[in-house]
Amino acid sequence: MPRICVEEIGIVLNMHAQAFDNPASLLRMTRQRRVIMEQFQTPGRHLSADDVYLSVRRKLPNISLGTVYRNLEILSQAGLIRKLALGGGQRHYDGGLHHHYHVRCVQCGRISDIPAESLPELDEAASGHGFRILGHELEFRGLCQACQETDSRGRKGKER
Amino acid sequence: MPRICVEEIGIVLNMHAQAFDNPASLLRMTRQRRVIMEQFQTPGRHLSADDVYLSVRRKLPNISLGTVYRNLEILSQAGLIRKLALGGGQRHYDGGLHHHYHVRCVQCGRISDIPAESLPELDEAASGHGFRILGHELEFRGLCQACQETDSRGRKGKER
DNA sequence: GTGGCTGCAAAGAATTTGCATGGGC
DNA sequence: GCCCATGCAAATTCTTTGCAGCCAC
Numbered sequence: 001m002p003r004i005c006v007e008e009i010g011i012v013l014n015m016h017a018q019a020f021d022n023p024a025s026l027l028r029m030t031r032q033r034r035v036i037m038e039q040f041q042t043p044g045r046h047l048s049a050d051d052v053y054l055s056v057r058r059k060l061p062n063i064s065l066g067t068v069y070r071n072l073e074i075l076s077q078a079g080l081i082r083k084l085a086l087g088g089g090q091r092h093y094d095g096g097l098h099h100h101y102h103v104r105c106v107q108c109g110r111i112s113d114i115p116a117e118s119l120p121e122l123d124e125a126a127s128g129h130g131f132r133i134l135g136h137e138l139e140f141r142g143l144c145q146a147c148q149e150t151d152s153r154g155r156k157g158k159e160r
Numbered sequence: 161m162p163r164i165c166v167e168e169i170g171i172v173l174n175m176h177a178q179a180f181d182n183p184a185s186l187l188r189m190t191r192q193r194r195v196i197m198e199q200f201q202t203p204g205r206h207l208s209a210d211d212v213y214l215s216v217r218r219k220l221p222n223i224s225l226g227t228v229y230r231n232l233e234i235l236s237q238a239g240l241i242r243k244l245a246l247g248g249g250q251r252h253y254d255g256g257l258h259h260h261y262h263v264r265c266v267q268c269g270r271i272s273d274i275p276a277e278s279l280p281e282l283d284e285a286a287s288g289h290g291f292r293i294l295g296h297e298l299e300f301r302g303l304c305q306a307c308q309e310t311d312s313r314g315r316k317g318k319e320r
Numbered sequence: 321g322t323g324g325c326t327g328c329a330a331a332g333a334a335t336t337t338g339c340a341t342g343g344g345c
Numbered sequence: 346g347c348c349c350a351t352g353c354a355a356a357t358t359c360t361t362t363g364c365a366g367c368c369a370c
Contacts, residue, residue: 028343028345028350032350066336066353114289122298126261129274132302137299139296187325189370192326223327226329250359
């Protein structure tokens, strides 16, 4: 699935607004929202709110962390970015909308993509326990290249 | 795999201590640690630190939250309980040591077990991207019975 | 008796929120 | 011009930590 170009964001946001939050309201394409969204145009980035904040500040020095948080929430609700609620610690966001999974390095906390098809058969297998299954989150745990090399008993890094 | 009875905890803790943390030290079986561990003897409970704190306080009114956190960390490191780092928001702990997955209700945040074999073939499929895969976390998302029934547009509950 | 453990309280990290002002549409 | 979005700062929530006294071994 192709990445959504920045120009389309406003349209998607409004579709979303009309469909869910408030049929009457329009979500505005502000400068802040545009620049935040630009951070996710580069594939394979998995940014925390603070990462985004620091990046965006180079273009908009006065943006506030609160605005970043508010927009990450709105954008992920609208399906424009993906919220990675997995793995404790800081929350991360991913601009890649094509389906894939993630690995998290248990040592340094780094996240990478695992390109893979969705596995609907997993959801099948999970049904029949009183829940209506809507989907799943799958995150692999492992050691990244760098940590494998450094690995002669190191610190546990960001993983908590 | 059978649940570990409370009497064995001390032994396991010491095995763990000797193997990893500090070969010379012994972990003690305090009253607090015992009662905390008892909370996980009931199958199918998925407790947050605060849940544990509130439960334990009924037996040990003076226990502190800090102690609960410290012990949950120690017990999960020793493999006596499982830390559920999934799903953002509060961290939960699970006393069931047999392999299973979890569903989280997207509406109310409730967690349930999905009894299932581990799926090593998933780890296979994820290899070959620079990471040494050690395992995975899999959490399903869905609507629990109660929320399906109440469901005529409700609040989003604890899910954040 | 010793060293790990506890209670207490304060610190910390991540995230959310209230409010007056600003700026898309 | 209306009303959503922003900046700022304070507030919340969850978790960790420093320290002096306590207690399991």
